[in-house]
Amino acid sequence: MSSLSKSRFQKGLQCPKALWLAVHRRDLAAPVTESQQWIFDQGSEVGRLAQQLFPGGVEVTEDHRHPDEALATTRRLLAEGATALYEPAFSYGGAFARVDILAAAGDGRWDLYEVKSSGSVKDVHITDAAVQAYAVEGSGLPLRTINIVHIDTSYVYDGGGYDPGALFTIADVTDRARAAMASVPGDLARLGAMLEGPEPQVRIGSQCSSPYTCDFVGYCHAFLPVEYPVTALPRISDPVLHALLDAGVTSIRDVPDSFPGLTTAQREVVAVVKTGQPYVDAAGLARDLARLRWPVHHLDFETVNPALPLWQGTRPYQQIPFQYSIHTHHEGGDVEHSEYLHAGPGDPRRELAEHLLADVGETGSVTHYTRYERTQLEALATALPGLAPAIRRVIERLVDLAPLISANTRHPATVGRTSIKQVLPAWCPTLSYADMPIADGQTASVRYLRIVTGRADAHEVAATVRDLTEYCGLDTYAMVCLLEEMRRQAGV
Structure with a gap:
């Protein structure tokens, strides 16, 4: 050998x-x-x-x-x-x-x-x-x-x-x-x-993704059903996964109700998948939705965090926002869209922050999905002291839709996942990130880095700007659709 x-x-x-x-x-x-x-x-x-x-x-x-x-x-x-x-x-x-x-x-x-x-x-x-x-x-x-x-x-x-x-x-x-x-x-x-021998028989488990995601996950997991595989149970441990496979269970639909070792969250996923019907705590959802102040500004950032910093005053792996999308959502259902994508060679943060403050104004809730946008705004306030008071006023208006939805709803299609990539098509099936030229934040970051490091020609720059605009815009339009659906589910 x-x-x-x-x-x-x-x-x-x-x-x-x-x-x-x-x-x-x-x-x-x-x-x-x-x-x-x-x-x-x-x-x-x-x-x-x-x-x-x-x-x-x-x-x-x-x-x-x-x-x-x-x-x-x-x-x-x-x-x-x-x-x-x-x-x-x-x-x-x-x-x-x-x-x-x-x-x-x-x-x-x-x-x-x-x-x-x-x-x-x-x-x-x-x-x-x-x-x-x-x-x-x-x-x-x-x-x-x-x-x-x-x-x-x-x-x-x-x-x-x-x-x-x-x-x-x-x-x-x-x-x-x-x-x-x-x-x-x-x-x-x-x-x-x-x-020197035949292909070894190794059970799937945590080694499929740690410390690195394996190149052969698709091959080794091919025996599992495409829909609702047991590996989709949130935070499933190797002993529980292997016990399920030993029992011949590969689909969440077939997990016994009393199967030992499952966490409360995993049992909730099994229950909702088996019924095939979403669960909604309408009263809790209505109570949480009452926190919103109209118009609601749905906000999403795209960022880069290169190992080798690109702009003076930045650090390795520091997240730097270069784009945002805002859908301003009125209580009657009307929606307006505003956006910013930094096109120049310099540090994007000041110009991005100035445009953002103008677009969100001084009234209405600013919604986001997970803590990411809050973290970016806090970092902008630190980096731009002259704009910090205005940015902190925006932070005070933030409402995170992710815990609001996860606390009050369960949907079989999300299998307990809270990412907007899973939640959006579950509750709003006419919308999807599938088949988009840019369909995830990592690709968005890489494409933008190709532009700012001079690796992209004029044709690629134009295509990337178009695709970034479409992708970031969908992130905030998704929140419009999710909020409307949550209002419908809560009866408000």
């Missing part, structure tokens, strides 16, 4: 079946989404920036399709006396590693640096570093330290080029990585033997 790369080793630790499929049946994997590709590309950009922490290094440029050549180049550079290497390759004991940065310590040993675009060290980073260290030391290079280089989310971008010394934090994880190295040989042997 050929050596396992660090990414395949990690995949095998998460689920051996996923690794087997990745090696033998890659055709069954879900295609890489636009959002995933952006994350991959962003990680590559972060990795290149981190190389500036160790200037004067030499890069091993052969790509993943040429592992033998990369190994040969690494050996040559080491023989020539290189003291810092970017992407050197090592193979030992069934492990193949491309180390992000390897720097000579000056005493015959080396320091290993694994670069991550996250804002902290995670457990999965330790096993990643451990298998790399195992390959490096097995190849004959002793390591002094093993480190994770990650982004410091407190870094404030001051414009121009990034300051790697301030942008990154270097965490010494030598002790943790060496402890994890003890199990690497056994894991490599186990995974290698597994790959």
